[in-house]
Amino acid sequence: MSNCIVDPRKLLSFDFGEYHPFKTYRLALAYDLMDAYGLIDRDGVIVCQPREATEEEASTFHNSGYLEALRLADSGMWVPNQFTHGLGTPDNPVFPGVYEWGMLVAGSSIDGARQILSGEASIAFNPSGGLHHAMPARASGFCHINDVVLAINVLVAGGKRVAYVDIDAHHGDGVQHAYYSTDRVLTISAHQDGHTIFPGTGFPDEAGKDEGRGYAVNIPLPPGSRDDVYEAVFSEVIFPALVRFSPDVIVTQLGADALIGDRVASLAMSLDMFEGYVKRIRALKLPWLALGGGGYAVENVARAWTLAWAQMNDVTLPNEIPPLWQTQAAAYKISASSLRGGGESKPSPHRVLDAARRSIDAVVENILPLIG
Numbered sequence: 001m002s003n004c005i006v007d008p009r010k011l012l013s014f015d016f017g018e019y020h021p022f023k024t025y026r027l028a029l030a031y032d033l034m035d036a037y038g039l040i041d042r043d044g045v046i047v048c049q050p051r052e053a054t055e056e057e058a059s060t061f062h063n064s065g066y067l068e069a070l071r072l073a074d075s076g077m078w079v080p081n082q083f084t085h086g087l088g089t090p091d092n093p094v095f096p097g098v099y100e101w102g103m104l105v106a107g108s109s110i111d112g113a114r115q116i117l118s119g120e121a122s123i124a125f126n127p128s129g130g131l132h133h134a135m136p137a138r139a140s141g142f143c144h145i146n147d148v149v150l151a152i153n154v155l156v157a158g159g160k161r162v163a164y165v166d167i168d169a170h171h172g173d174g175v176q177h178a179y180y181s182t183d184r185v186l187t188i189s190a191h192q193d194g195h196t197i198f199p200g201t202g203f204p205d206e207a208g209k210d211e212g213r214g215y216a217v218n219i220p221l222p223p224g225s226r227d228d229v230y231e232a233v234f235s236e237v238i239f240p241a242l243v244r245f246s247p248d249v250i251v252t253q254l255g256a257d258a259l260i261g262d263r264v265a266s267l268a269m270s271l272d273m274f275e276g277y278v279k280r281i282r283a284l285k286l287p288w289l290a291l292g293g294g295g296y297a298v299e300n301v302a303r304a305w306t307l308a309w310a311q312m313n314d315v316t317l318p319n320e321i322p323p324l325w326q327t328q329a330a331a332y333k334i335s336a337s338s339l340r341g342g343g344e345s346k347p348s349p350h351r352v353l354d355a356a357r358r359s360i361d362a363v364v365e366n367i368l369p370l371i372g
Contacts, residue, residue, distance in 0.1 A: 214370020
């Protein structure tokens with residue numbers, strides 16, 4: 001069976017602004033690095049083009065008033081209530097094509113979900129996706145349309161039991177909001193402690209309600225959490241939760257802002273650990289929709305998502321980055337010569353380990369037993 005990747009280069013015309021940390025050119029650099037390693041033009045790979053979601057598709061999560069406000073803002077019209085919709089803020093700017101941007105990202109994730117449902121692809125990867133903060137009537141955290149929820153809705157409508165795992169540095173609050181009261185979707189988010197970073201949510205006691213009690217799993221991590229913390233999170237929480245839930249399909253948000261050196265977040269996962277995590281997801285041999293997410297050190301984004309796509313195709317890449325890509329990256333003043341970075345991860349400080357242990361133990365003792 002084939003694996004599908006979305007070619008994101010059509011999205012490079014959209015620009016959040018010179019001083020905004022979200023750089024759309026990171027998508028092209030990630031795709032170009034995959035291509036430089038020979039991961040695009042190979043047997044078993046389908047390259048898909050972005051497609052705009054329809055308003056009907058978007059309305060499975062977003063309300064019509066918000067979609068209309070976003071469409072009017074896209075056209076350059078002044079929208080009197082745009083601020084109540086989170087639009088026109090420093091985080092969520094209104095720029096030319098903002099509606100088209102959101103809908104292209106969403107349509108690509110929806111198409112990935114449909115390819116998995118139809119059996120056309122066993123794995124679909126939309127690097128531009130993973131915009132997990134958008135709410136039904138509000139843009140939030142650089143996210144205008146929640147492509148994650150729209151894609152999961154397609155899978156659920158297809159009768160699938162879905163596990164969503166989010167390792168972005170920021171809590172996947174929009175996705176949690178969508179499925180907080182259902183046991184059909186398990187949401188797992190390992191992220192930087194909400195006391196220290198946006199959106200200020202994602203604590204262990206946010207565990208779902210009604211039928212969804214126990215099906216929202218949150219592991220807040222202190223700044224400075226390194227590979228030893230992530231190993232404990234993966235081994236003690238995420239993979240045991242997946243075993244207990246036994247999903248039909250897995251959806252991952254592969255935000256690269258949890259990696260060491262990010263410009264916004266303060267976590268310290270290594271690229272080796274990131275690659276190992278993706279390899280463990282692959283070993284589950286489940287139908288898999290993979291989405292991008294955050295990442296504000298562009299060199300990390302390109303390397304992480306290339307490592308991810310390689311593992312999705314059962315390829316282990318050499319560490320030396322092809323010279324062709326280094327030349328392409330230099331045009332954006334981006335430099336990286338080693339795919340996995342240098343050196344082993346240092347141990348986390350004791351205070352970090354202690355704080356992380358409290359989060360992990362709280363989930364293991366109080367939340368995991370509720371998953372069935």
